[in-house]
Amino acid sequence: MSQLTTAITGIRARASLSTGRVFVILLLFLVGFLVLYPLVMLFFGSLNEGFTASRGNLDFHAYIKIYTDASTYTLLLRTLWLAIARTAIAVIIAAFLAWVITRTNVPFAGFLQAMIMFNWFMPMLPKILAWIILLQPKVGLVNQLLRTVLPVTGDGLNIYSYGGIIFVGSFVWIPILFIFLVPAFKAIDASLIESSRSSGASVWTTMWRVELPLLAPAMLAATALAFLRMVESFTPEALLGLPANIYVFTTKIYHSISKAPTDYSSATALAVTLLIITTATLIIQWKLLGKKQFTTITGRGFRAYRMDLGKWKWVVFAGVLLFIAIDLFVPMGVLIWGSFTKVAGVFMPDMYTFAHYKRAFSSAILMKGLQNTIVMGLAMASIGMILSSLIAYVVVKTRFKERRALDLLAYIPWAIPAMIMALGFLWAYIFLPLPFGIKLYGTLALMTMALIVKELPLGSRTMASTMVQLSNELEESSRVHGATWAKTFRSIVLPLLGPGFLAGWILLFAAAVKDLATVIVLYSSPSTVISTMIFGKWAEGQFEVAIVLGVIQALLIALAYFAMNLVSRKFTSSVQAG
Amino acid sequence: MKAKFKLQVSAVILSILALTVAACAKGTPAPSSPAATTTTKAATSSSPTTAPTSKTTPATTAPSAKPSTTAAQTEWDKWKASYDAEIAKLVDGAKKEGGKLTVYLPQEDQAYFDETVKYMKKNYGVDVEFVALRSSDVQAKVAAEQTAGKVIGDYVQGGSSYARRLNEKGYFDHYLPPAAQEPGVKWLVDPLLDKNEAKFAGKGLTPVVAMSILGVAVNTQLVPAEKMPKSYKDFAIDPFWKGKKIVITDPRTDGQGQQTLYYLDKLFGREDPQILQKFAAQEPVFQQDNTIASRGVATGLYMAMIGSRLAWVQPLQPAPIKLIFMKEGGNSSIALGCIVKGTTHPNAAKLFLNFQLSKDGQRLYTEFGGRTPIRADVKPAADENNASKWGVLPQRSYDDESTVLPKYLDIAKQLWPIK
Numbered sequence: 001m002s003q004l005t006t007a008i009t010g011i012r013a014r015a016s017l018s019t020g021r022v023f024v025i026l027l028l029f030l031v032g033f034l035v036l037y038p039l040v041m042l043f044f045g046s047l048n049e050g051f052t053a054s055r056g057n058l059d060f061h062a063y064i065k066i067y068t069d070a071s072t073y074t075l076l077l078r079t080l081w082l083a084i085a086r087t088a089i090a091v092i093i094a095a096f097l098a099w100v101i102t103r104t105n106v107p108f109a110g111f112l113q114a115m116i117m118f119n120w121f122m123p124m125l126p127k128i129l130a131w132i133i134l135l136q137p138k139v140g141l142v143n144q145l146l147r148t149v150l151p152v153t154g155d156g157l158n159i160y161s162y163g164g165i166i167f168v169g170s171f172v173w174i175p176i177l178f179i180f181l182v183p184a185f186k187a188i189d190a191s192l193i194e195s196s197r198s199s200g201a202s203v204w205t206t207m208w209r210v211e212l213p214l215l216a217p218a219m220l221a222a223t224a225l226a227f228l229r230m231v232e233s234f235t236p237e238a239l240l241g242l243p244a245n246i247y248v249f250t251t252k253i254y255h256s257i258s259k260a261p262t263d264y265s266s267a268t269a270l271a272v273t274l275l276i277i278t279t280a281t282l283i284i285q286w287k288l289l290g291k292k293q294f295t296t297i298t299g300r301g302f303r304a305y306r307m308d309l310g311k312w313k314w315v316v317f318a319g320v321l322l323f324i325a326i327d328l329f330v331p332m333g334v335l336i337w338g339s340f341t342k343v344a345g346v347f348m349p350d351m352y353t354f355a356h357y358k359r360a361f362s363s364a365i366l367m368k369g370l371q372n373t374i375v376m377g378l379a380m381a382s383i384g385m386i387l388s389s390l391i392a393y394v395v396v397k398t399r400f401k402e403r404r405a406l407d408l409l410a411y412i413p414w415a416i417p418a419m420i421m422a423l424g425f426l427w428a429y430i431f432l433p434l435p436f437g438i439k440l441y442g443t444l445a446l447m448t449m450a451l452i453v454k455e456l457p458l459g460s461r462t463m464a465s466t467m468v469q470l471s472n473e474l475e476e477s478s479r480v481h482g483a484t485w486a487k488t489f490r491s492i493v494l495p496l497l498g499p500g501f502l503a504g505w506i507l508l509f510a511a512a513v514k515d516l517a518t519v520i521v522l523y524s525s526p527s528t529v530i531s532t533m534i535f536g537k538w539a540e541g542q543f544e545v546a547i548v549l550g551v552i553q554a555l556l557i558a559l560a561y562f563a564m565n566l567v568s569r570k571f572t573s574s575v576q577a578g
Numbered sequence: 579m580k581a582k583f584k585l586q587v588s589a590v591i592l593s594i595l596a597l598t599v600a601a602c603a604k605g606t607p608a609p610s611s612p613a614a615t616t617t618t619k620a621a622t623s624s625s626p627t628t629a630p631t632s633k634t635t636p637a638t639t640a641p642s643a644k645p646s647t648t649a650a651q652t653e654w655d656k657w658k659a660s661y662d663a664e665i666a667k668l669v670d671g672a673k674k675e676g677g678k679l680t681v682y683l684p685q686e687d688q689a690y691f692d693e694t695v696k697y698m699k700k701n702y703g704v705d706v707e708f709v710a711l712r713s714s715d716v717q718a719k720v721a722a723e724q725t726a727g728k729v730i731g732d733y734v735q736g737g738s739s740y741a742r743r744l745n746e747k748g749y750f751d752h753y754l755p756p757a758a759q760e761p762g763v764k765w766l767v768d769p770l771l772d773k774n775e776a777k778f779a780g781k782g783l784t785p786v787v788a789m790s791i792l793g794v795a796v797n798t799q800l801v802p803a804e805k806m807p808k809s810y811k812d813f814a815i816d817p818f819w820k821g822k823k824i825v826i827t828d829p830r831t832d833g834q835g836q837q838t839l840y841y842l843d844k845l846f847g848r849e850d851p852q853i854l855q856k857f858a859a860q861e862p863v864f865q866q867d868n869t870i871a872s873r874g875v876a877t878g879l880y881m882a883m884i885g886s887r888l889a890w891v892q893p894l895q896p897a898p899i900k901l902i903f904m905k906e907g908g909n910s911s912i913a914l915g916c917i918v919k920g921t922t923h924p925n926a927a928k929l930f931l932n933f934q935l936s937k938d939g940q941r942l943y944t945e946f947g948g949r950t951p952i953r954a955d956v957k958p959a960a961d962e963n964n965a966s967k968w969g970v971l972p973q974r975s976y977d978d979e980s981t982v983l984p985k986y987l988d989i990a991k992q993l994w995p996i997k
Binding site: 050051071074075129132133136137138139238239242243245247252254255257258259260261262264342343345346348363364365423426427430431441442520521523524525526532535536538539540541542543544 | 680684685686687688692707708709710711712713714715717718719721722723725726728730737739740743825828830831832863864865866867868869870872873874876877878879889890891892893894895896897987994996997
């Protein structure tokens with residue numbers, strides 16, 4: 001009898017395994033196509049002047065020129081040290097914030113968390129301009145203020161410097177890293193902390209010896225993610241670096257694509273370096289993690305734990321509030337105040353006006369842009385998170401050989417600067433032969449699809465950082481009781497991953513709503529979105545109207561965030577009730 | 579197991595390569611030679627006696643007022659009849675095509691877009707959709723659409739530097755708009771500037787449809803009246819301007835910064851071969867973005883921005899910033915109107931090109947788009963847009979733009995090495 005049971009279990013396991021394997025292979029094909037096809041087209045485009053050269057004329061001269069030029073390596077080194085410095089700052093602050101809000105009894109934790117998240121919703125371009133208004137040399141508002149109380153001479157604080165790039169470049173990424181780390185911090189079981197404390201370890205020893213090691217995968221993933229975003233970063237460097245003659249790798253790429261005729265070959269040849277850096281980063285991450293286990297959510301039940309900060313809780317609260325003030329209230333305040341003035345940052349008599357709001361709201365395409373943005377955001381976040389969850393599940397929770405390839409594929413869209421990847425999408429989908437007269441190019445559907453691919457690293461990393469702490473015993477138990485792989489995923493895995501899924505959903509929604517680099521290449525007039533409208537106003541020199549649109553964009557994301565919070569609460573209570 | 583894995587990964591890569599090859603095979607044929615010869619002939623030889631038949635072409639769309647002398651009157655009447663016939667034919671054709679037009683162009687004021695959309699619908703029954711893009715995106719989209727044979731953008735209004743290069747590639751059609759041939763009209767820039775350009779033989783015709791004149795934005799509080807610059811040379815030789823007071827866009831890439839070097843050298847290089855070195859010694863600051871550079875002047879961070887236009891200065895009023903012009907004239911930035919080869923809306927595109935060159939088209943541009951009219955019979959909406967008053971620096975030929983101008987990128991890299 002026992003032999004029979006063993007045999008049946010074995011057959012079930014093999015059947016299930018083969019179904020799973022087929023699924024993984026199909027997923028690999030799908031993700032491989034979505035990611036590699038634009039990349040391959042990008043590569044072909046780089047060899048024939050962006051598909052403008054004569055047929056069959058493939059040329060590698062740009063690659064040779066770029067990699068025999070000493071300045072390429074100088075810029076690369078500068079880019080790398082800037083990325084390392086900003087990554088360190090951003091990850092340390094984000095981890096501290098996540099710890100304070102999830103693992104301590106700091107007052108008003110919910111409010112602080114919402115404010116940090118809201119920060120991520122603001123579009124980057126107006127935010128950088130707010131910092132310029134505040135911290136430009138001599139005439140920046142902070143310098144003007146300092147001069148009234150201190151004997152400041154010369155330029156004073158100068159945002160056009162390495163310091164400025166590091167400050168703005170790291171601070172703009174802290175909110176997303178925070179959002180990324182919160183689920184991992186929340187997932188640590190109180191029993192582990194209590195065991196440590198009851199064994200005589202101090203609060204700090206417990207934090208260093210128990211909590212931090214448990215958070216290693218999420219921290220490592222956050223570090224890798226931050227590092228790659230910093231290497232690929234362009235806007236802060238372009239706006240703040242150039243006046244100080246600070247050049248980085250992406251500035252050089254921008255120069256190649258902004259001239260006439262566009263030098264696609266050099267731009268893509270340069271982007272290949274970033275692809276190599278990404279691959280190397282990922283391999284290092286794999287090696288560091290090795291085969292260690294980091295599960296914290298097990299079948300034994302779970303309790304959250306919050307450390308009592310005692311009298312320090314108000315000091316910590318003030319510290320977090322200071323960060324929020326610097327990173328959100330001050331720049332946001334400058335922007336909102338600026339939107340009611342004739343010229344933001346310039347004091348003059350009779351300076352207040354509603355003209356910019358009237359102008360923004362009288363735009364005939366505002367409603368259309370809003371509608372398109374919402375549809376695109378909802379579709380992108382929902383489909384993107386489903387795909388990301390499947391990828392993360394295979395990468396983290398299975399031992400299929402294909403998982404490494406899938407992990408790498410899901411990272412690649414961030415390995416290439418957004419401005420170059422957008423060309424890959426353009427070339428990929430304009431040349432894609434489609435049946436039945438289906439037209440994708442210029443549609444909202446294509447923009448959504450491109451954004452899903454572009455943000456795969458964000459979605460899949462968010463889910464992976466949550467899944468990595470989920471014990472296999474829960475699934476094994478389900479499987480032992482005869483549930484299929486699909487049933488296990490739906491009934492056991494998904495409910496436990498709900499909060500992480502919803503956090504990822506809002507991240508993707510925000511990324512879709514804020515994106516400009518990809519949508520501007522793929523949009524057409526009927527598929528206008530808010531970010532292309534902001535770009536338009538900015539290009540017209542109507543910065544204040546762009547701010548108003550930026551505020552509308554941020555409110556839209558905030559609205560989605562609050563809606564998602566409601567869903568999350570209902571979801572959690574229904575799971576608990578179940 | 580390992581072999582199986584390799585096999586699967588290889589299969590994915592092979593599938594993608596196969597799809598790529600299929601896509602390229604469909605798309606790579608070079609665009610055929612211009613097929614617009616017959617269209618051009620038909621367009622230019624339309625019988626002037628054919629009366630306009632379309633009710634959607636009201637008299638208000640007449641390109642200009644009638645001239646006064648009898649001979650001129652006769653010539654104009656003849657042209658007008660021909661023009662009306664052509665427009666009527668195009669309106670009819672546009673209707674059959676579906677009455678739509680997609681225009682790729684750089685960002686313009688939304689009011690200009692709105693007014694133009696209304697005008698084109700009311701007068702020609704054409705729905706115009708503007709797709710505002712960065713110049714690099716226009717180039718990428720047009721090239722990709724041409725190679726793939728999927729034309730979405732019917733009409734491109736592009737900066738001369740890249741529109742001419744796209745034309746050389748054979749991406750545009752040849753059409754001689756009758757509006758450009760209106761008798762008695764004085765043009766501030768010849769709309770048919772490139773008509774005899776050898777490199778465009780057998781290719782498209784890209785008339786000049788819009789212009790902006792660029793001057794110098796100065797901070798009126800920081801620059802005393804006696805130091806107000808009069809000549810571009812002042813920025814290179816007057817010690818007042820030394821020390822991070824001048825802002826330009828980065829001359830090591832395309833744009834106004836590069837053109838500043840070009841004109842400094844062209845205007846003063848013979849009398850002073852060291853003019854560019856002297857300018858570099860003044861320590862100008864570079865900015866990536868025109869909006870931020872203009873604001874830098876308005877807030878007092880910089881004293882002057884060379885290569886600024888009214889559209890960037892006007893939104894900053896009443897801050898202490900003003901656009902002035904040097905005695906050598908303003909730098910004219912021209913935009914070319916290009917009918918895209920293979921468009922499914924050729925008649926609507928031709929209508930739009932004629933509209934842009936007409937008196938109404940130029941009027942809308944100056945009133946709502948802040949541009950400088952290229953027709954002398956259209957009054958500029960602002961003094962800063964009066965090209966007749968300020969004068970314009972010599973136009974750059976295609977040869978200048980494609981071979982001479984890029985050399986200044988290398989000069990700029992020598993003057994300001996990228997470290």
